[in-house]
Amino acid sequence: xxxxxxxxxxxxxxxxxxxxxxxxxxxxxxxxxxxxxxxxxxxxxxxxxxxxxxxxxxxxxxxxxxxxxxxxxxxxxxxxxxxxxxxxxxxxxxxxxxxxxxxxxxxxxxxxxxxxxxxxxxxxxxxxxxxxxxxxxxxxxxxxxxxxxxxxxxxxxxxxxxxxxxxxxxxxxxxxxxxxxxxxxxxxxxxxxxxxxxxxxxxxxxxxxxxxxxxxxxxxxxxxxxxxxxxxxxxxxxxxxxxxxxxxxxxxxxxxxxxxxxxxxxxxxxxxxxxxxxxxxxxxxxxxxxxxxxxxxxxxxxxxxxxxxxxxxxxxxxxxxxxxxxxxxxxxxxxxxxxxxxxxxxxxxx
Ligand code: SAH
Ligand code: SF4
Numbered sequence: 001x002x003x004x005x006x007x008x009x010x011x012x013x014x015x016x017x018x019x020x021x022x023x024x025x026x027x028x029x030x031x032x033x034x035x036x037x038x039x040x041x042x043x044x045x046x047x048x049x050x051x052x053x054x055x056x057x058x059x060x061x062x063x064x065x066x067x068x069x070x071x072x073x074x075x076x077x078x079x080x081x082x083x084x085x086x087x088x089x090x091x092x093x094x095x096x097x098x099x100x101x102x103x104x105x106x107x108x109x110x111x112x113x114x115x116x117x118x119x120x121x122x123x124x125x126x127x128x129x130x131x132x133x134x135x136x137x138x139x140x141x142x143x144x145x146x147x148x149x150x151x152x153x154x155x156x157x158x159x160x161x162x163x164x165x166x167x168x169x170x171x172x173x174x175x176x177x178x179x180x181x182x183x184x185x186x187x188x189x190x191x192x193x194x195x196x197x198x199x200x201x202x203x204x205x206x207x208x209x210x211x212x213x214x215x216x217x218x219x220x221x222x223x224x225x226x227x228x229x230x231x232x233x234x235x236x237x238x239x240x241x242x243x244x245x246x247x248x249x250x251x252x253x254x255x256x257x258x259x260x261x262x263x264x265x266x267x268x269x270x271x272x273x274x275x276x277x278x279x280x281x282x283x284x285x286x287x288x289x290x291x292x293x294x295x296x297x298x299x300x301x302x303x304x305x306x307x308x309x310x311x312x313x314x315x316x317x318x319x320x321x322x323x324x325x326x327x328x329x330x331x332x333x334x335x336x337x338x339x340x341x342x343x344x345x346x347x348x349x350x
Contacts, residue, residue, distance in 0.1 A: 004060065004061060004062065005062055005063070006065055007032065007036065007063065007064050007133075008064070008136045008137055008177070009131060009132040009133040010029075010132075010177070011177050012029055012030070012176075012177075015032065015033070018061075024057070028050075030182050031047075031049065031050065033183055035047045037180075037183035038182065040147070044058050044064075065137075066137040066140055066141055067084040067086035067091075067138065067141065068085045068086065069082045070090065071083040072145065073330040074330075075326070075332060076329055077097075077326055078097040079094060079096050079097070079326045080095040081093070081094050081327060082094075082095075082141065082142060084134075086130075086137070089110045091107045091110050091130065091138075091161055092160060092161060092332070092337040093138040093160060094160065094327060094332045095146075097151070098324075101155055102151050102153050102154050102155070103154070104138070104139060104155070104156050105157050105158075105159050106138050106157070106158050106160050107130060107135075107138065107160030107162055107337065108158055108160070108161070108162040108163065108164040108170070109126055109127075109161060109166060110124075110130065111125050111127040113126040113166065114163050114166070114229070114230050116215075116217075116229075116230075117226070117228075117297070118261060118290060118296065118335065120293040120335050120337065121335070130162070130167065130170060132173040135171060135174035136177050139156070139174075139184070154190060155190045156178070156186065157191075157192045158191075158194055159194045160337055163195065163198065164193050164194070164195060165195045165198040165201035165202065166201075172204060172208050175208060179191070188208070189210075191210040192210065192211040192212070192255065193205050193210055193211070193213070195213070195215065196214075196230050197215070197231065197234050197239040197242075199239055199242050203242075206245075206249040206250050209250070211252060211255070212246045212250075212254050213254070213255040213257055214239065214254060214255070214257065215228070215259075216239075216256045216257065216274075217258055218231075218265055218270075219265065219269075219277060220236070221235050221236050223264065223265065223270075224236060227259075227264070227265070240277065243283070244281055247281060247283075252282075253284055254281060254283045254284075256278065256284070256285050256286065257323075258285060259288045259289075259290055259335075260287055260288065260290055260301050260305075260309060261298045261299070261301075262298065262299040263299075266306070266309050270309075271309055271313060271316075275316045278318070279316070283318070284318065284319040284320070285318050285320040285321075286320075287306065287309060287310055287320060287322045288323045289306050289323075289325065290335075291334055291335050291336055293335065306322060
């Protein structure tokens, strides 16, 4: 006997096996998926097509615990940030509106061992990898917060706290659950996993048919070794070979994220080298102007240098966008998520 298990940690096939192992019928798993993910009912007694006996049994074998939203903040620009608490740890999730899309940015870990120098999350060592239920739970709670609004989540990016490929079993289980046809039925093509470049884990991205984003952030190994220590283990040559493989396997383009750090990654020579690196890889480029945070050695470039870099990459023929900074007033922008607050106020005056 396994004891009581969290429903949100089970992909459908595993849930079937779990129930069958306890002498229940297999089709119950689908019924439960429909109640919880389709009809948004988490209270067992409200699942009216289940017999009373089965409902009583269920209470002994499944719980429906979700991470608790301790704080929900709405930004002036429509971004919504959740601070969750689960088993003594806190982590953040962000909803980001853009045109007809509503993207949820999910966290995969509390803290991160990759220690990128420019990243606020990376300043905290890994505290814990989030469980499948905690990852699915971020999506469920955020979706439920939209119940009385006309918008719904259309896209997922794993760009919150942590390195998703450092927690790949739980991340890909969560993806299986959210994309299940009896679940939220979200298309895998609407899901992007962003990685700092854990090369050996990268095939899981194309095997799982989700999209790949890579935090490149430098135009040669020397700079990348400095800003992203993971590069010493998996240097650019290996990383870019994996990216190329992705494009061949999926016929999709890679998204390269590139943080613009004043005087470090935003110079003309960086643009020239970036073009040399990427010219044989079908890709698009997301430039992310650095978001400053307490204690950082880096600075955000001026708007003019950001635009100069942008134009230069466009002139080489890359589809390039400058990622708009969203939710900065509630510290929800890229690289600002954390679980320790060091006394910073909950809102910044812009
Ligand atoms: N760990 C994964 C997923 C997190 S994504 C990864 O690194 O890809 C977070 C994105 O925000 C990354 O592309 C990262 O390069 C970027 N980022 C981190 N800190 C930032 C900061 N202070 N300002 C702007 N972008 C930042
Ligand atoms: Fe971790 Fe990504 Fe931050 Fe690097 S940028 S420390 S991999 S969360």
